Amino acid sequence: MITTDRYGSEHTDMDYRTEAHTIMASAAWNPMPRFSFTANASYTMGRGNISDLEFGHLPAFFQQDLKIWMDTTSVNPNMPHLYDTFYLNDMSSYSNLDFKDMEIEIGASYALTPKVGLGLKYFYSDVEDEEEYVYGSQDVTVQSLMGFVTYRF
Amino acid sequence: MKKLYISLIALLALALAAVPSALAEEKALEGQISIGGTVTMDDIDNDEDGAVGLGTEYNSIIEKNRTWDLSGDLSLRNSQLSLDAEGHYQDGDDQEYGAVASFGRILNYKTNYNRFFHRLGHDELSNLMAHIFKNTDGTEANPAKPAGFGIGSLGDAATVGAAAVYHTDHDPEAEYGVTYSVWNNSVKLNIPQLPGLKIGLDYRSQTRKGCDQARTMSKCSACHIEGYTKSIDETTRDFMPKVGFSFGTVALEYSFLHREFEEDSSDMLNTYNNLAAPKHVKLFSDRLQFDGTNGPLPFNRMPESTKDTHTVKARWDLNSHNTLTAAFVYSKSTNESVDHPYNALLGQFGEEIELESTTLTGKWHSKLRKGLSLTLHGKYQTLDNDEPFVDVVDRPNLTTGAILGDKYGVGAGFWDFERKSGYDLDITSVGLDIAWRVMHGLTLRGGYEFHYEDRENAEYHHVPDDTTAHKFKLSADYRLNHNLRFSLGYKLDLIDDAYALHKAMCTPNSSFGAYAGPKTDLYTFERSYRPTIYEARVAERTNQPDTIHELSFKTNWSPFSLFSTNLYAKYRYAENSEVDGREWQEDLFNGGINLVFNMSEKMVFTAGYNYFNDKTESVYCIAIYDG
Numbered sequence: 121m122i123t124t125d126r127y128g129s130e131h132t133d134m135d136y137r138t139e140a141h142t143i144m145a146s147a148a149w150n151p152m153p154r155f156s157f158t159a160n161a162s163y164t165m166g167r168g169n170i171s172d173l174e175f176g177h178l179p180a181f182f183q184q185d186l187k188i189w190m191d192t193t194s195v196n197p198n199m200p201h202l203y204d205t206f207y208l209n210d211m212s213s214y215s216n217l218d219f220k221d222m223e224i225e226i227g228a229s230y231a232l233t234p235k236v237g238l239g240l241k242y243f244y245s246d247v248e249d250e251e252e253y254v255y256g257s258q259d260v261t262v263q264s265l266m267g268f269v270t271y272r273f
Numbered sequence: 274m275k276k277l278y279i280s281l282i283a284l285l286a287l288a289l290a291a292v293p294s295a296l297a298e299e300k301a302l303e304g305q306i307s308i309g310g311t312v313t314m315d316d317i318d319n320d321e322d323g324a325v326g327l328g329t330e331y332n333s334i335i336e337k338n339r340t341w342d343l344s345g346d347l348s349l350r351n352s353q354l355s356l357d358a359e360g361h362y363q364d365g366d367d368q369e370y371g372a373v374a375s376f377g378r379i380l381n382y383k384t385n386y387n388r389f390f391h392r393l394g395h396d397e398l399s400n401l402m403a404h405i406f407k408n409t410d411g412t413e414a415n416p417a418k419p420a421g422f423g424i425g426s427l428g429d430a431a432t433v434g435a436a437a438v439y440h441t442d443h444d445p446e447a448e449y450g451v452t453y454s455v456w457n458n459s460v461k462l463n464i465p466q467l468p469g470l471k472i473g474l475d476y477r478s479q480t481r482k483g484c485d486q487a488r489t490m491s492k493c494s495a496c497h498i499e500g501y502t503k504s505i506d507e508t509t510r511d512f513m514p515k516v517g518f519s520f521g522t523v524a525l526e527y528s529f530l531h532r533e534f535e536e537d538s539s540d541m542l543n544t545y546n547n548l549a550a551p552k553h554v555k556l557f558s559d560r561l562q563f564d565g566t567n568g569p570l571p572f573n574r575m576p577e578s579t580k581d582t583h584t585v586k587a588r589w590d591l592n593s594h595n596t597l598t599a600a601f602v603y604s605k606s607t608n609e610s611v612d613h614p615y616n617a618l619l620g621q622f623g624e625e626i627e628l629e630s631t632t633l634t635g636k637w638h639s640k641l642r643k644g645l646s647l648t649l650h651g652k653y654q655t656l657d658n659d660e661p662f663v664d665v666v667d668r669p670n671l672t673t674g675a676i677l678g679d680k681y682g683v684g685a686g687f688w689d690f691e692r693k694s695g696y697d698l699d700i701t702s703v704g705l706d707i708a709w710r711v712m713h714g715l716t717l718r719g720g721y722e723f724h725y726e727d728r729e730n731a732e733y734h735h736v737p738d739d740t741t742a743h744k745f746k747l748s749a750d751y752r753l754n755h756n757l758r759f760s761l762g763y764k765l766d767l768i769d770d771a772y773a774l775h776k777a778m779c780t781p782n783s784s785f786g787a788y789a790g791p792k793t794d795l796y797t798f799e800r801s802y803r804p805t806i807y808e809a810r811v812a813e814r815t816n817q818p819d820t821i822h823e824l825s826f827k828t829n830w831s832p833f834s835l836f837s838t839n840l841y842a843k844y845r846y847a848e849n850s851e852v853d854g855r856e857w858q859e860d861l862f863n864g865g866i867n868l869v870f871n872m873s874e875k876m877v878f879t880a881g882y883n884y885f886n887d888k889t890e891s892v893y894c895i896a897i898y899d900g
Contacts, residue, residue, distance in 0.1 A: 127786055127809065129779030131854065131894035140885040142865075150875040173893065181785045182897070192406045195432045202405055205895065214400070239309070245329065255394035262335050266342055268309025273302070 126185040130205045133172035138217065140166040154231040161224045168217030175205040218250035219258065229270075237270040304347030311340050311363070333366035333390035333452075340364045353377055366390035366452050381461045388454035393485055395449055397442065401498050402427055404437035422495050422546065435549055438496040447502045451483035469519045471526075477511040487573040491546035493561055499543055503573060506537040522590040530582040530604075542569040559670035559677040566671070576610035594640040602632040611661065628696060629657045644710035651703040658694030665689050693730035701725045704744070714752040721745055735777075737770035748825075758829045766821035771849055773815030776807075778854075778894040785897075806896055812854055816891070818847035835871045840864075858890040 144162040151157070178201070183189045190202035199207060224244040231237045242265050249258035313335050334340045346359035358372035371385035404427050423439050424430045461473040487503035490496055515528035547565035548558055563570055582604035589597045608626040632654040640646045665688040667676040678687045704722030711717055724742040731738045748762035823845045831837035842864030850856040865883035872878060 127806065127896070127898045129809070129894055129896050131779075131892055133855065133890065134893035135888060135890045137886070137888040139887075140883075142883040142885075143881070145880040146878070148877045178897070179785065188897070190406075195406045203897070205897070208895070239307070245332075247329075254396045254398070254400055256397050260329050262329060262332065263314040264311050264334070265314065266309055266311040268307045268342060268344075270305055270307040272305040 126182055126188065128181070130175055130178070132175050134170060135172045136168070136170050138166070138168040140164060156229050158227045159225070162222070164219075164221040166217060166219050166221075168215070170212040170215065173209055173212040175208050177206045178204050215253065216251040217253075220248045220250075222246045235272045237272075239266075239268045239270060241266040241268075301351050302347060302349045304345060306345035307343065309342040311342050313338050313340075330392050331389055332392075334364050337364065379463055379465065381463070383459045384457060386454070386456045388452065390450055390452050390483075393449040393451060393483075395447060395486055396488070396500065397445075398440035398488075398498055398500055401438050401440040401496075404428065404439070405434035406432050407434045423497070436495065438498070440498045440500070442500040444500070444502040447484065447486070449483070449485050449502075451481050451485060451505050453479075453481055455479045471517040473515045473517075475511065475513040475515070477509075477513075479509040481505055481507040487541050489541075489543050489545075489572040491564075493557060493564065494546040494549045497546050501541060501543070503541055504539040507575070508535045508537075509533070510535075524588045526584075526586045528582075528584045530580070530584070532580040532582075534578045534580075536575045536577050536610075538575060540571060541573045543572055544569050555670065555672040558672065559668055559675065559680070561668055562666045563668075574610070576608045578606060578608050578610075580604060580606040596638045597636070598638075599635045600633070602630070602634075604630045606630075626659045626661050628659070628694075631655050646708045648706040649703075650705070652701070654700045656696050656698055656700075658696045660691045660693055663690050663692055693733040695728070695730060695734045695736070697729035699727045699729075701727075716750045718748045718750075719746065735775040736772060737775075740771060741769040743767045756831045760825070760827040762823075762825040764821070764823040766818070768817075768819045768821075771815055771817040771819045771851070773813050773817065773849075773852060775813050776810040777814040778812050779809050779896050806898055809896065812894070813852050814854070814857070814892075815849055815852055816857060816889075817849065818857070818859065819849045819851050821845065821847045837869045838867060840866050854894065855890070855892045859888070861887045 142162065142164045144160070146160040147158070149157040178188065188201075188203045191200065192202055193200045222245070225241065227239065227241040229237055229239040243263065245260070245262045247258060247260050252258075311334060329335055340363060342363050344359075344361040347356070349356040353376065355375040356372065357374075358370075360368075360370040362368050366388065367390065368388045369386065372383070374382045376382075422435070422437070423441065424433055425439065427433050427437060427439050456476075456478045458476040459473065460475075461471060464470055464472075483505050484502055485505050487501045488498060490498045510533045511530060512532075513528055513530045515526060517524065517526035519525070545563065545565050545567075548554055548561060558564075582602060585601045587597075587599045591597060606628040611626050632652065634650070634652045636648060636650040638646065638648045664686075667678055667685045669676055676685055678684045681687075702722055702724045704720060706720040707718065709717045722742075722744040724740075724744060726740045728734075728736060728738060743766070745765045745767075746762070747764075748760065750758070750760050752758045823843065825841075825843045827839065827841040829837065829839045843862070845859070845861040847859040847861075848856055849858075863883070863885050865881060867881040868879065870878040
């Protein structure tokens with residue numbers, strides 16, 4: 121049994137990239153003095169990922185150290201040795217980011233009299249999370265409708 | 274705070290009650306009120322419980338289905354009073370109010386209140402599952418698992434080894450969020466008999482209330498991460514009286530800020546795993562600061578603090594072309610929560626920790642001639658932090674009863690130390706800015722700044738003693754005609770010894786070695802970890818650049834009255850080639866376009882697109898030791 125301490129280091133590149141496209145549009149329309157209409161929409165697509173994370177297997181130098189190079193094939197064929205830097209490569213996808221976010225808001229107001237008006241607003245929000253992180257899925261869809269009466273003095 | 278809402282609503286109601294009489298006074302009172310409600314048609318369903326997606330992170334009403342929506346604003350004018358107020362109530366966790374009042378232009382009052390809900394994430398901790406395998410060939414000892422060790426989802430107990438990372442979420446169904454509120458108030462008094470004198474008082478109250486996830490971890494056994502629900506109740510109050518006086522071309526102002534941070538959140542306690550047993554008890558129990566044998570111990574504490582700041586500002590208009598401004602700021606921040614009785618996790622500092630900061634700034638702005646101006650500016654700041662005494666626990670060995678210091682003949686207290694603060698530093702900057710209107714429509718701007726940071730305790734934190742930066746900037750604004758305008762900008766930062774961590778990692782050359790010293794105690798620090806781990810870390814790394822190039826471009830074009838557009842872009846390239854191994858780099862681009870169509874007086878259409886791309890290149894290095 122080898123008892124001599126063996127040590128060293130392994131390194132790899134670790135590049136991280138984030139990217140986002142955002143498109144937005146809005147419109148305001150007053151077809152008649154008493155009626156107004158507004159609409160807003162935005163769409164965001166975001167991505168993030170680690171690349172170039174490519175650890176090699178531990179060098180043969182460590183094969184002499186039983187505590188590092190322990191053969192565990194019988195309990196997990198996918199990880200034949202107790203420690204191997206190669207196993208770390210899977211973490212490159214761990215913090216991946218991939219989401220799509222759509223927001224829509226539509227509103228309309230109508231003046232019943234010069235002092236009294238009615239309004240209606242519709243909100244839509246939809247987030248699609250393609251890559252879960254530690255907080256679980258962030259998918260969410262929300263719709264809401266707001267109505268109001270306005271009095272001017 | 275409920276009294277505040279009632280008061281504000283009552284104020285609004287009283288104002289509205291006065292509408293008829295006010296109308297009779299030639300529209301002294303104007304405004305509007307809006308009464309409505311919101312129905313949320315879709316909700317976060319059970320499968321998405323706790324989601325904090327982009328569309329809902331700050332949305333307080335999605336789980337309440339039906340909420341009121343009340344808003345209003347008013348404006349009141351008469352010979353004695355000028356008042357503008359507005360308010361919006363959507364939900365108990367979504368409110369906004371503001372008012373500006375002037376009483377005969379002698380007493381001016383400005384206030385605003387904002388309250389919103391911030392949904393926080395719940396870390397499921399589910400990624401925290403890994404373990405070594407029990408030895409299968411019988412050549413290595415198989416240490417027993419420590420008390421409290423959880424196999425659970427880790428796998429088959431027959432194959433899971435003692436070294437593992439696993440988790441326990443004590444409140445897995447909890448949803449977290451904090452309601453944030455801030456109330457700003459400012460009163461200013463102008464005394465007609467003393468026109469140059471201004472007296473004021475600012476008051477600000479900020480609160481955070483709700484629940485968040487608190488996490489802690491056992492060590493020197495398995496890495497057992499535990500998550501709890503922690504109630505949050507934090508209040509920050511600012512009181513700032515100030516007085517200003519101007520006479521002729523000179524103006525002076527003095528203010529004193531007293532800030533209190535109060536923390537009434539729940540006290541978190543956790544009983545940690547015991548040290549891996551039984552083999553390691555004799556070897557390591559005198560090296561730990563705490564473990565499960567200490568019983569429940571506090572964690573996730575937020576210290577209460579105060580801060581007092583004195584500020585003096587001065588302005589002197591030397592003549593119509595030259596102005597001098599200067600400021601002096603002295604502040605003292607005090608950590609009020611470190612003088613508790615001895616406890617393994619509370620320390621034994623015996624007195625509060627203070628951070629002092631003194632800042633001097635000055636600026637001279639001069640219009641050298643028509644179209645040409647020069648600004649010289651400088652700043653000096655010094656930060657001085659207390660050096661609290663850290664009493665490292667001399668824990669008796671659970672088997673022998675002896676402390677580690679006796680074992681090595683150094684006695685108790687050998688590892689005690691004074692914490693040298695990384696905040697002890699001096700910051701100096703001087704610079705100049707020039708603006709030159711070369712000709713009609715063309716303006717050039719340039720600037721230079723010298724920035725120097727001197728760190729007093731750099732050697733204790735393995736960071737550079739000092740950092741020097743030279744910052745250059747150049748820009749041009751060109752207006753070809755009323756319809757077309759360009760802006761171009763370039764910035765260059767050159768930094769010597771950017772903030773970095775010396776000995777951050779092993780030399781990234783894949784070199785390997787074997788310990789060849791005398792065979793002593795296997796767990797003696799001098800034999801194992803010092804030479805093979807800590808002293809092998811010789812490479813310097815940072816995420817701070819030593820060179821930054823930044824280009825920016827913007828244009829506005831309005832070819833005809835019904836259409837306008839602007840195009841913008843910024844590119845930043847930053848690198849640090851002074852670090853060991855591969856250099857650190859960042860490429861950042863942000864750009865977009867906006868379009869505005871005024872189709873008619875009754876119709877406006879806008880559209881926009883933005884693209885963001887940020888890439889950092891670094892190196893990842895891990896130490897390997899026979900464990």
